[in-house]
Amino acid sequence: MKKLQYAMCSLETITESASQDLFEYNCLLAKLKCSSRYFDSLRLFTQIHSSHCFNIKPNHYNLSITLAVCANFRDIAFGSPLHAYVVRFGLEFYPHVVNTILLLYSKTKDFGSLRRGFQEIEKPNVYFWTMLLSTCTKLGHIEYAYEVFDIMSKDNVA
Numbered sequence: 001m002k003k004l005q006y007a008m009c010s011l012e013t014i015t016e017s018a019s020q021d022l023f024e025y026n027c028l029l030a031k032l033k034c035s036s037r038y039f040d041s042l043r044l045f046t047q048i049h050s051s052h053c054f055n056i057k058p059n060h061y062n063l064s065i066t067l068a069v070c071a072n073f074r075d076i077a078f079g080s081p082l083h084a085y086v087v088r089f090g091l092e093f094y095p096h097v098v099n100t101i102l103l104l105y106s107k108t109k110d111f112g113s114l115r116r117g118f119q120e121i122e123k124p125n126v127y128f129w130t131m132l133l134s135t136c137t138k139l140g141h142i143e144y145a146y147e148v149f150d151i152m153s154k155d156n157v158a
Helices: 002-008 011-018 022-034 038-050 060-073 076-088 095-107 111-119 126-138 142-154
Strands: none
Touching (some): 038 060, 060 076, 095 111, 126 142
C-alpha cells in the first residue's frame, strides 16, 4: 500500500506527495507517529500548515494525531498552542481530541492544565475520569485523587 510505504521515504518526498491529499496526509502523520518518528511528524505538520501553498487545514483527526505525538515526545511547547487552536475552532467536542489533550498534560506532568482541560469537558466519560484519577495518583496529588474518586462515586461513573 502506497501510503504505508511513506514511512520509509525521506520527509521531503513525503511532504510533496501528501500535501495535496488530506487522506494521505493524515495516514502519513499516523504512520510517522506509530513508527515513533515524532520529530518528523511534528516537522511535517508544521511544514504543511505553515505553507500557504497547501490547501490542507488542521482538522480533528490530524490534530489528535499531532497532540498524541506531542504527548509521546513530551513536548508541551508545541502541544499547548495546538490545544488553544482546538478550543478556538471548536474542535474540543471530539472525544478523541479531548483524550489526546488530557494525555498530553498527563505525560508532561502539567497537572494544572490537565485539571483545566478536564473541566472543559461537558460530559466526561469513565475513561476521562480514570485518566484524571490515574494522573492524580502518579503525580502525588492523593487528596485530590480522593476527591475525584468521591465525585465519581456520587455521580455513578462506571
